[in-house]
Amino acid sequence: MEFALWAVIVGLLMVSMALATTVLKRLPLSTAMLYLLVGMAVSPWGAGLMAARPLDHMTILERLAEVVVLISLFTAGLKLSTGLKERRWALPVRLATVSMVVTIGLITSVAWMFLDLPLGACVLLGAILAPTDPVLASEVQLKEPGDQDKLRFALTGEGGLNDGTAFPFVMLGLGLLGLHELGPYGVRWMLVDVLWATAGGLGIGWLLGLATGRLVLYLRREHKEAIGLDDFLALGLIALSYGCALLAHAYGFLAVFAAGVALRRLVENQSAGPASARQVEKALSNPDRSVAENMAADPKHAPAFMAQAVLGFNEQLERIGEVAIVVTIGALLWAVDWHASAWWFVPLLLLVVRPLSVAVGLAGGAASSGQRWLTGWFGIRGVGSVYYLMYAANHGLDPALAQTLTALTLSVVVTSIVVHGISVTPMMAAYERAVARSRKR
Numbered sequence: 226m227e228f229a230l231w232a233v234i235v236g237l238l239m240v241s242m243a244l245a246t247t248v249l250k251r252l253p254l255s256t257a258m259l260y261l262l263v264g265m266a267v268s269p270w271g272a273g274l275m276a277a278r279p280l281d282h283m284t285i286l287e288r289l290a291e292v293v294v295l296i297s298l299f300t301a302g303l304k305l306s307t308g309l310k311e312r313r314w315a316l317p318v319r320l321a322t323v324s325m326v327v328t329i330g331l332i333t334s335v336a337w338m339f340l341d342l343p344l345g346a347c348v349l350l351g352a353i354l355a356p357t358d359p360v361l362a363s364e365v366q367l368k369e370p371g372d373q374d375k376l377r378f379a380l381t382g383e384g385g386l387n388d389g390t391a392f393p394f395v396m397l398g399l400g401l402l403g404l405h406e407l408g409p410y411g412v413r414w415m416l417v418d419v420l421w422a423t424a425g426g427l428g429i430g431w432l433l434g435l436a437t438g439r440l441v442l443y444l445r446r447e448h449k450e451a452i453g454l455d456d457f458l459a460l461g462l463i464a465l466s467y468g469c470a471l472l473a474h475a476y477g478f479l480a481v482f483a484a485g486v487a488l489r490r491l492v493e494n495q496s497a498g499p500a501s502a503r504q505v506e507k508a509l510s511n512p513d514r515s516v517a518e519n520m521a522a523d524p525k526h527a528p529a530f531m532a533q534a535v536l537g538f539n540e541q542l543e544r545i546g547e548v549a550i551v552v553t554i555g556a557l558l559w560a561v562d563w564h565a566s567a568w569w570f571v572p573l574l575l576l577v578v579r580p581l582s583v584a585v586g587l588a589g590g591a592a593s594s595g596q597r598w599l600t601g602w603f604g605i606r607g608v609g610s611v612y613y614l615m616y617a618a619n620h621g622l623d624p625a626l627a628q629t630l631t632a633l634t635l636s637v638v639v640t641s642i643v644v645h646g647i648s649v650t651p652m653m654a655a656y657e658r659a660v661a662r663s664r665k666r
Contacts, residue, residue, distance in 0.1 A: 230274065238263055238548070255646030256544075257361050257551050257607070261639065264555020277553075278560040279631050280618060287615035289553065290608050293546035294388060295481050297359040297608075299463050300539040301385035302434075302485020303532065304367040305378070313375055316590060317382025320357075320600070324586030325387045328355040329394050331578045340566055346626055349398025353614050353634055354574060356391045358607035359384035360547055361642065364649045365603045376596045376656065380603060385486075388609045389426060389479030393419045395613050404621045417474065425475030427483045430466045434487030437462050441531060442491075446524045455534035459542075462488070492532040550608050554638065562628055567636035574637060575644070579604035599656060603649070606641040610634050 242256060249256060267274040279286065332351035336342050342350070357380070359366075366381040367374070396418045400407035407414040441458060444451035463481055470480035564570075580601035587597050614634045618627045 227274070234263075234267065234274075238552075242548075250650070253647045253650050255361075255364065255642070255649060257547065257642045258646040260548055260551035261555040261642055264552040265558060266555075267552075268556040268559045270559045275556045276559075277557060279557045279615075279635075280624065280627055283615050283618045286553070287612060287619055289550055290612035290615060293360055293543075293550045293608050294478065294612055295463055295467055296539060296543050296546050298385055298388060298478055298482040299459065299485040300536065300543050301359050301366065301381050302482045302487075303489050303536045303539065304381055305385070305486050305489060312591060313378050314382065316375065316379035316587065316592060317386055319586045319590060320379060320383035320583065321386035321390050322586075324383075324582040325355045325390060327582040327585050328578055329391075331582065332574065335570070335573065335578075340570075340629075342626070342629070343402065345398050345401030345403075346630065347398075348394060348401060349617055350630055350633060352391050352394035352398055353610050353617070353630065354606060354637055355394070356387040356606075356609045356613070357384050357603075358605045358609050358641075359388060360543065360550070360609070361605050361607040361645075363543070365599075365605070365653060374660070375592060376599055379592065379596070379600055385482040386479070389476045389482065390423065391609075391613065392422065392476050392478065395617065399617060399620055399622075402622070422475045423479060425473055426470045426477065426479030429470045429473060429475055430480030430483030431487045433466045433469065433480070434462065434484035435491055437465070437484075438488045438491040438531070442527055445527045445531075455531065456538040458531075459535045459539050488535070489532065492528040550611070551642070554611065554635070558635065558639065561632050561635055563636065564629060564632040567633060570633060571636050571640045575604070575641065595656070595659065599652065602652070603645060605645050606637050610638055 238260075242259070249259075264275075265271060269276050329348070329351035332354055333344075333347040336347035336350050337344060340347070340350075359381075365377065366384065367377045393414070396405050397407070397411075397414060399405040400411075400414060408416075437458070441451050462484055466480040466484040467477040470477040580598075583597060583601040583604070587600065592600065611634070614630060617630070622630070
């Protein structure tokens with residue numbers, strides 16, 4: 226009976242979202258806000274169908290968040306179609322390095338002075354909350370690979386990069402707490418956790434993305450083979466790049482993101498242009514499967530077909546993952562021992578720390594003042610922070626300390642879902658109007 230009830234709830238939720246998706250795009254609401262309410266409704270705060278506690282299910286929560294972030298990172302990579310030598314890459318790289326380090330430093334300082342936490346926990350809290358979220362930020366990310374908007378490109382690239390570049394500081398925080406080997410004077414941390422793991426993750430993902438894409442295109446163009454199951458191609462490349470990076474002690478998040486970017490670059494270099502993309506769209510919407518199969522093997526259209534098929538599948542999978550993780554977060558809130566400091570800590574992070582770190586990171590950059598302001602506001606926190614929190618908890622974090630970090634992290638995540646969810650539609654609509662007016666001048 227309980228399974229049947231859950232089936233009804235999930236079915237109603239998905240059907241309702243399918244029916245209301247166009248309405249939601251016009252309202253100051255996000256899908257994540259509704260999923261959060263559903264999660265709260267099935268918890269002991271509502272119907273009591275789910276009574277899970279965060280620290281009782283750390284491994285499951287870590288794996289769930291991990292999978293959802295991986296799918297979203299690969300999707301973000303597939304949307305970033307600009308060449309690596311393009312100047313617009315400077316913005317996301319600055320945000321994912323300079324702004325992120327400043328964010329971690331500011332959070333560490335605030336936690337050290339006002340939260341009475343050990344230094345390692347302060348650094349760990351900063352690393353958990355520094356990355357912006359690639360899962361919940363879809364409304365402010367690139368709409369499609371050809372999107373040339375500088376703001377959306379910066380936020381998409383930042384969300385893809387900083388979920389990996391935050392990892393060294395997670396390891397630093399764990400090391401300062403005695404839960405990870407840093408080496409004498411932090412030499413091991415710098416050489417392995419910073420330099421190798423970052424460069425190795427990017428390199429492994431890039432090589433696997435290129436190699437897989439070239440192999441598939443060669444088989445399709447030259448031998449009319451390897452046609453179909455593009456969803457398996459997407460999942461396989463995500464798993465392959467992630468697994469290889471972890472086996473090499475590199476950062477899997479960066480590997481998956483790099484694999485997506487590499488696959489997109491390969492497709493763009495061999496694509497026949499926008500006309501080919503439009504023909505591929507028509508083929509994918511044609512009910513006759515033979516039309517799509519012929520397009521997939523056509524030497525001219527095979528790159529565009531592979532890219533659109535893989536991206537389309539990943540976007541659908543990303544939406545399903547968002548439902549699962551945000552409903553779960555909502556269902557866990559009842560069991561959180563809320564920390565009183567969250568009342569000032571959360572506004573400080575969203576209204577002071579994030580804008581200040583963006584201002585430092587983008588100083589002297591090519592972004593306009595409006596783009597800087599919106600970038601500073603849309604530092605959405607979410608699934609990535611939940612993953613790092615559970616990762617730390619599963620690596621021997623003291624239970625009392627884990628409860629404090631859980632309360633602060635979920636306070637930030639829930640607040641971000643609500644305030645950014647309310648503001649994203651009107652603010653991005655105003656931004657789009659401003660961009661349209663500037664183009665007419």
